[in-house]
Amino acid sequence: METDALQIQWYPGHMTKTRRMMESDLRLVDAVCEIVDARIPVSSRNPDIDAICGDKPRMMILNRIDMADPSCTKQWAAFFKSRGFAVIQTDCKSRKGISDFAPALRRLLAEKLRRYAEKGMVGKPLKVMVVGIPNVGKSTFINQVAGRKGAKAENRPGVTRGKQWVNVDQGLLLLDTPGILWPKFEDREVGLRLAFTGAIKDDILDIETLSARLAGLLWRHYPDALRARYKLSPEPGASDFDLLHEIGRRRGYLISGGEIDGERTARVLLEEYRSAKIGRFTLEDPPTEES
Ligand code: G4P
Numbered sequence: 001m002e003t004d005a006l007q008i009q010w011y012p013g014h015m016t017k018t019r020r021m022m023e024s025d026l027r028l029v030d031a032v033c034e035i036v037d038a039r040i041p042v043s044s045r046n047p048d049i050d051a052i053c054g055d056k057p058r059m060m061i062l063n064r065i066d067m068a069d070p071s072c073t074k075q076w077a078a079f080f081k082s083r084g085f086a087v088i089q090t091d092c093k094s095r096k097g098i099s100d101f102a103p104a105l106r107r108l109l110a111e112k113l114r115r116y117a118e119k120g121m122v123g124k125p126l127k128v129m130v131v132g133i134p135n136v137g138k139s140t141f142i143n144q145v146a147g148r149k150g151a152k153a154e155n156r157p158g159v160t161r162g163k164q165w166v167n168v169d170q171g172l173l174l175l176d177t178p179g180i181l182w183p184k185f186e187d188r189e190v191g192l193r194l195a196f197t198g199a200i201k202d203d204i205l206d207i208e209t210l211s212a213r214l215a216g217l218l219w220r221h222y223p224d225a226l227r228a229r230y231k232l233s234p235e236p237g238a239s240d241f242d243l244l245h246e247i248g249r250r251r252g253y254l255i256s257g258g259e260i261d262g263e264r265t266a267r268v269l270l271e272e273y274r275s276a277k278i279g280r281f282t283l284e285d286p287p288t289e290e291s
Pocket of ligand 1: 092
């Protein structure tokens with residue numbers, strides 16, 4: 001029997017520290033820009049972020065759009081807009097969407113800019129805090145927006161680093177938040193999605209179980225893509241493990257005795273999902289109606 005127990009690590013101590021730091025830094029900025037992974041726009045958020053940010057103007061950056069389902073990304077963008085966020089969509093690797101950042105921010109803070117102009121405070125820069133869970137692409141985004149190569153900042157628990165202001169242009173400063181903003185990975189479904197995308201290590205679960213769960217999820221949402229890549233044609237009611245094993249069989253991943261090499265199949269499926277070789281898939285459905 002396969003076990004399905006998630007091994008969770010949660011760092012409330014670090015989160016408390018980050019939260020305090022953010023709350024005090026919020027006083028220094030005009031808006032908060034939150035980066036999420038467009039493939040999992042909810043699971044890649046910190047669960048406390050809305051409470052921490054209070055009524056600060058907000059921007060949502062849907063990143064990794066190169067790997068996400070374009071129609072879902074569009075729906076997620078509409079969803080966050082309906083919640084009052086300014087939204088941009090980026091692929092930080094190719095710089096797609098990066099040039100939308102400054103104009104979208106100025107639109108979000110148009111009222112403030114107008115007040116500055118009225119008071120003759122021309123040239124007073126807008127200050128923006130950039131937040132995101134580890135691995136979401138925050139360093140890459142900041143480097144792209146600021147047009148710098150920049151070394152990746154330390155992003156590990158226990159490693160302290162100071163506040164970093166990054167100059168984007170004459171009127172715009174970014175505050176790169178120190179401290180780690182954790183996702184809600186003690187929630188089983190959230191933990192799974194973070195592991196599927198590679199945001200957290202595979203070892204929350206044994207690799208075959210993890211990969212079988214991914215096979216099941218993809219089969220339910222994107223069956224044509226799995227048919228096309230792996231020639232899958234499972235029996236009705238096939239389990240997640242049956243799907244994984246069929247992928248192994250189709251690929252000819254066998255071990256002695258003609259058994260399917262489940263571990264190899266599991267690694268290949270995860271790798272091919274994470275590098276978008278199977279297709280561009282979003283693993284969380286946008287809400288269909290306003291709730
Ligand atoms: P972090 O600061 O939030 O922890 O994340 P970081 O910028 O280091 O990005 C994590 C990984 O995600 C990096 O890959 C980065 O290149 C990649 N990445 C960031 N944004 C995007 C995007 O929009 N699309 C794609 N496809 N990838 C993105 P890496 O493998 O760690 O390094 P690298 O060798 O690719 O630079």
